[in-house]
Amino acid sequence: MNGYGGSILRVDLTSGKVSKQPTPAEVAQKFIGGRGFGAYFLYTEVPAHADPLGPENKLIVSSGPLSGLMVPGAGKCDWTTKSPLTGGYASSSLGGHFTAEMRYAGIDSIIFEGISARPVYLVIDDDKIQLLDAASYWGRGTIEVEVALKEKHGEDFQVAVIGPGGENGVLFACINHDYGREAGRGGVGTVMGAKGLKAIVIRGTKSIPVADMDEYRKAGMALYRACIEAEGLKPWQTYGTTIVTSWCDEVGALPTRNFSAGSFEGGSKIYGAVMRDEIVITDKGCFGCPCPCGKYSHMKRYGTYVEGPEYETIGMLGSNVGLADIQAVAQANLLCDDLGIDTISAGGVIGWAMECFEKGILTTKDTDGLELRFGNTEAVFKLIEMIAYRKGLGALLAQGVKRAAQQVGKGSDKFAIHVKGMEQSAYATHNATAMLLAYMTCDVGAHHNRSWAITYDLQVGRDLVVPEKVARIIWLQDFRPMFDVLGSCRLQWVELGIDRDLYVPVLAAITGVHRTWKDLEEVGARIWNLTRMFWARENEGFGREWDLPATRFYEDPPTTGVTAGQITKLEDVQRLLDMYYEQRGWSENGLPTPETLERLGLRSMIAA
Amino acid sequence: MRLYADSAKCCGCRSCLVACSLNLFTENNPRKAALRIVPHFPEPGVYEVKVCTQCGECAEVCPTGAIQLNERGAYHVVADLCDLCGACESVCPEGVMFVRAELAEHSWKCDLCGGCVQVCGTAALWIADEKTN
Numbered sequence: 025m026n027g028y029g030g031s032i033l034r035v036d037l038t039s040g041k042v043s044k045q046p047t048p049a050e051v052a053q054k055f056i057g058g059r060g061f062g063a064y065f066l067y068t069e070v071p072a073h074a075d076p077l078g079p080e081n082k083l084i085v086s087s088g089p090l091s092g093l094m095v096p097g098a099g100k101c102d103w104t105t106k107s108p109l110t111g112g113y114a115s116s117s118l119g120g121h122f123t124a125e126m127r128y129a130g131i132d133s134i135i136f137e138g139i140s141a142r143p144v145y146l147v148i149d150d151d152k153i154q155l156l157d158a159a160s161y162w163g164r165g166t167i168e169v170e171v172a173l174k175e176k177h178g179e180d181f182q183v184a185v186i187g188p189g190g191e192n193g194v195l196f197a198c199i200n201h202d203y204g205r206e207a208g209r210g211g212v213g214t215v216m217g218a219k220g221l222k223a224i225v226i227r228g229t230k231s232i233p234v235a236d237m238d239e240y241r242k243a244g245m246a247l248y249r250a251c252i253e254a255e256g257l258k259p260w261q262t263y264g265t266t267i268v269t270s271w272c273d274e275v276g277a278l279p280t281r282n283f284s285a286g287s288f289e290g291g292s293k294i295y296g297a298v299m300r301d302e303i304v305i306t307d308k309g310c311f312g313c314p315c316p317c318g319k320y321s322h323m324k325r326y327g328t329y330v331e332g333p334e335y336e337t338i339g340m341l342g343s344n345v346g347l348a349d350i351q352a353v354a355q356a357n358l359l360c361d362d363l364g365i366d367t368i369s370a371g372g373v374i375g376w377a378m379e380c381f382e383k384g385i386l387t388t389k390d391t392d393g394l395e396l397r398f399g400n401t402e403a404v405f406k407l408i409e410m411i412a413y414r415k416g417l418g419a420l421l422a423q424g425v426k427r428a429a430q431q432v433g434k435g436s437d438k439f440a441i442h443v444k445g446m447e448q449s450a451y452a453t454h455n456a457t458a459m460l461l462a463y464m465t466c467d468v469g470a471h472h473n474r475s476w477a478i479t480y481d482l483q484v485g486r487d488l489v490v491p492e493k494v495a496r497i498i499w500l501q502d503f504r505p506m507f508d509v510l511g512s513c514r515l516q517w518v519e520l521g522i523d524r525d526l527y528v529p530v531l532a533a534i535t536g537v538h539r540t541w542k543d544l545e546e547v548g549a550r551i552w553n554l555t556r557m558f559w560a561r562e563n564e565g566f567g568r569e570w571d572l573p574a575t576r577f578y579e580d581p582p583t584t585g586v587t588a589g590q591i592t593k594l595e596d597v598q599r600l601l602d603m604y605y606e607q608r609g610w611s612e613n614g615l616p617t618p619e620t621l622e623r624l625g626l627r628s629m630i631a632a
Numbered sequence: 633m634r635l636y637a638d639s640a641k642c643c644g645c646r647s648c649l650v651a652c653s654l655n656l657f658t659e660n661n662p663r664k665a666a667l668r669i670v671p672h673f674p675e676p677g678v679y680e681v682k683v684c685t686q687c688g689e690c691a692e693v694c695p696t697g698a699i700q701l702n703e704r705g706a707y708h709v710v711a712d713l714c715d716l717c718g719a720c721e722s723v724c725p726e727g728v729m730f731v732r733a734e735l736a737e738h739s740w741k742c743d744l745c746g747g748c749v750q751v752c753g754t755a756a757l758w759i760a761d762e763k764t765n
Contacts, residue, residue: 093660094650094751121646128661167674179671180663203674229735231659241654248647248751261754306677307754309645314753316643320677329677 025052026235027089027535029130033153035146037219038079038138042146042153047132053537054625056547058088059115059508061133062104063551066113067558067629069135076108076211077193077218083136085126085224088511089535092127092232092311094244095527096251097513099123099311103207105215109195109369109424110445110469112559114210117473117508118184119310119318120202125182127511128228140220147177148226158222162191165362166200173225181227187364189412190217194422196369196447200361204331205310205318208366210446210468235536243530247522251314254520261307264317265335266296272339272451276587277459277478279344279452281398282375283441283576286452287585290348290399294338299350305329310513315520323351323358330358333367336472339450340371345378346398356404363412372447373421373428374407376440385434392416441574443470444559453577455590456481458493461600464571465497467505467555475500476518489596494603502548509547550624553608553616557630560615567613571601633705633761635667635742635749637681641756644671644679648748648757655747656740664735666742667728667757681756684728684742690720699741706744714738 031044055064062084074080084104091098101123107114126134129150143158161169166187173183183201190197190213197213198206207213234240251257259267269291272278276286292298303323308331309316322329333341333354341360342353360367380386381396388394392410394403394417410418420428425447429440441448446469453460462475475497484493507514510531517524524541532538560566578594581587605612609620621627646669649662657664668682684707691699691707698713699720720739721731731739749757 092650094647094654096647096753099645124646124662128663171674229661229663231653231657231661231664234660237658245750248753252753257753306679307641307643309643309753311645312647312650313643313645314647314751316645316754318643320673322677329674 029132033131033134035136036138037140056509058086058511059102061086062102076106079139081106083215086133087123087126091511092124096516097313103212107210108214109211113555116207116209116212118207120205121311122182124311125226125228145223161222167362181225185223186213186216189365195424196366198366234534236533240533247526250522256520260519263296270295277451279339282379285582285585286587288343293348294342325351326355333357336450337367340368344371344375352401359408368449369447373425376425438575454587456486502545506544506548634686635683637683639681641754642679642681647751651747651751655745682726689723690729693719704744708743711738
């Protein structure tokens, strides 16, 4: 098959057996690759009601047909599993250089199954594949282990590694790569830790064949040209994702003190311009990217280095916990990376714990003496460590905000900011109905990347509850995640505004199969519905209730900032869902109808 | 004319390496490129770019005369004449003369095609005359 590495690598950690099978052509035809492969293998191979941390769950790593090629941003791979955080579908995208090595080693997906009796790590050097003893690396931070593994195996190997968070069962543990790129969300690192897999070390040196070399080079170069000539290139390269921090603050979308407001009085101290001036030393790009959003920073005060912080981290470990200090935010970012926990969820649970403390629901008796007030930098640092090692209050928070609030009670669930158990990422959605709906219906829980609509809300009217808004969300959900299927980044389209039709000829030239965006969006809808059915299969009583947003966004308006006094009423939230389900072809309870499954070619898979 | 690199501008994306392998070999393979990016992470956090200066030392030591000037005034490898002896690689001051029997049947180096410059989004690479650069 043109455009594919050609093999699926299966690693049975229980037996230590490693095997390869040809990439199934019919799966490639229906699901294309990347996140599509992840969804397919998850649904068909993980038995119903499998324990996410047990041997039956699988961790599926997939590149896409564009990965590793001369296509801007072709450095993305997908990590799919049954989430220990949410009990549903988890799919987290990893940038950097890992996916390119997979492709150059001829591998489309790696499927990890079983559980190893002792810590191991996997080494892939083209076709030489072995599991090695990881006892000496277990318990150590991601940064030093990556250094050690590169020293041992060679600087031209790429490494994906978990930290103590993943080893200790923090339910939002991440996987770290290239000193600061993460597969961050949903506990993919937790599953890796439960499997006893410390790291994956990979190098590929084979060439990737394509169907039509001349056309591919022409179309690939046209994409590069469009990026390099784009007006937005310079500012995007300069600030990366932090370009939105000041805008979010101005429009009331910057999560502040556990999403109790959307504007932060200390915001200007964590804006992108401040970060660029104060700490950024190098731009750091994922594979093939002409417009690197990655920023590498040096925090002089702490004598440390980190990749980032990204906007999401600035929102969640900055304003959301009350830190108005870019160096402190960057240091908190580094602690999370090194300990292997997701910065977004960490900021979510810490923000919630701080609000509990401010309200007297938690006291110094619960916090080992920590004064857990918003803005307390040392408390943030200490709590990150307590979470990673599940010590004291950290053990409670390591379970995620939904479970923590259930255990603490006293009304704290009203300000537990999550959907389906996943902490909401860094857009405050007070009276921003499109973005709110995007979070409510996102396939992994409250994450922004499937459908990023906060600017759209501002353009068309933030409080509108109309079918057009819902249609826009559905279109974005079907279209944007296709980049995760193709194995490249969406930000060239989102941020530089390049014509998405430029991808059509390059994909055709690589795979030999001509697909329009309409075709691709149908694949997007197929995956969206399949993963919805996965949620339903795994969770008894799954349905509409699960799509409700955090209570705060319909009951508890901010008292400060530009969104003061603004919420979306619960009846409007329900109207959004009514329209969404109708347009999706789902029942009133939010489940795909048999006709919808039939239309998307999923009926037989679901029935099986 | 020669290729120049400003390491401080490099973001380590490796687009240049793929473009280079496509021009030299008509293959997608960053390991068959004629320039190198050496990352220095986690500290001090910089990418070091190594490019051919067209100094010609490789051509001088080549016992088979396989390294010759092309129409762009760059030294390039005439594939049929190369016997992979490795003399060129050992004298290259920048480490950008490549002899890898497992990857190719002849050595390779920068022939100044400019493919790398075209895909570099951070303007870290450019071609200029040595006198005017």
